[in-house]
Amino acid sequence: MDDIDLKIIGLLALDAKRSLADIGGSVGLSPSSVNERIRRLTASGAIRQFTVDLDPAAMGVQTLVFVWIALREDADEAAFRDYAARHPLILECHHVTGAWAYLVKLRVGAPPEIEGFLAELKAHRYLGRSETVIALSSPVPGPFVPKES
Amino acid sequence: MDDIDLKIIGLLALDAKRSLADIGGSVGLSPSSVNERIRRLTASGAIRQFTVDLDPAAMGVQTLVFVWIALREDADEAAFRDYAARHPLILECHHVTGAWAYLVKLRVGAPPEIEGFLAELKAHRYLGRSETVIALSSPVPGPFVPKES
DNA sequence: CGTGAAATCGACCGTAG
DNA sequence: CTACGGTCGATTTCACG
DSSP: OOHHHHHHHHHHHHOTTOOHHHHHHHHTOOHHHHHHHHHHHHHHTSEEEEEEEEOTTTTTOOEEEEEEEEEOTTOOHHHHHHHHHHOSSEEEEEEESSSOSEEEEEEESSTHHHHHHHHHHHHTTOEEEEEEEEEEEEEEOOOOOOOOO | OOHHHHHHHHHHHHOTTOOHHHHHHHHTOOHHHHHHHHHHHHHTTSEEEEEEEEOTTTTTOOEEEEEEEEEOTTOOHHHHHHHHHHOSSEEEEEEESSSOSEEEEEEESSTHHHHHHHHHHHHTTOEEEEEEEEEEEEEEOOOOOOOOO
């Protein structure tokens, strides 16, 4: 993982459809060398996957929501993590330091849908307390990659 | 934007390197029709870009951090948003409801680096109060796409 | 939206530094 | 061990029906 690898990764992050010849011209290598490096980066797991960054609005999920969660004392934590991993709306779920146990990031079409999500969590007996935060605007939105349905 | 478009997007999200013929086989269209749909989706902005999802650990930024921020009363909010957009460590920045004004998500190599980040915010006279939360583990990590340097 | 042809691209090889 | 150039097969792309 040298400077050239980092440069290649930077170029791919901006546009993964650039040709090997094009990338090679930018980093000073032949297309086949670039190909070999990308192959290695992918095989080693540094590049997890080639994907697409989508516009949330076009996908009908304009509303970005963060939910801080404290699990019920009798909740099955492993089951909750598995549930989060499978839930199509949950884009991220992190076990965090501080007053709350988990931070969940999700996207919905509109705020009223959040209620259903929380009800679902409650029905599964995961939810102790929670606090919901809605993004009003996003100076740095970050990429949006939907989860497999 | 019909069901087939959604299906194509779902396939591309999982693996953007699949051939048009392969995708066509999965959705029941010819390669050229799939190509035309992807071209339209890209032109309309629904697909923002083709990119790569990376392993944060391989990139040397294992530590995921969320920082709640209340700006100083005399802070230039537009300047802060611009600063956040340009900052290479800041992956996301959202203006949010609730007690705090902004939620910032960033990745660093290790926790001590957070201190430098906060000091930088303070030096620019943006930072009023803040609260830092570190992710211990991530049941649903979400994709990692670095920002252009 | 599908078919076909043409141009381009990517994968794999042997070879060299 | 990594880079290079050439070849072949696959893929994208475009005009047309």
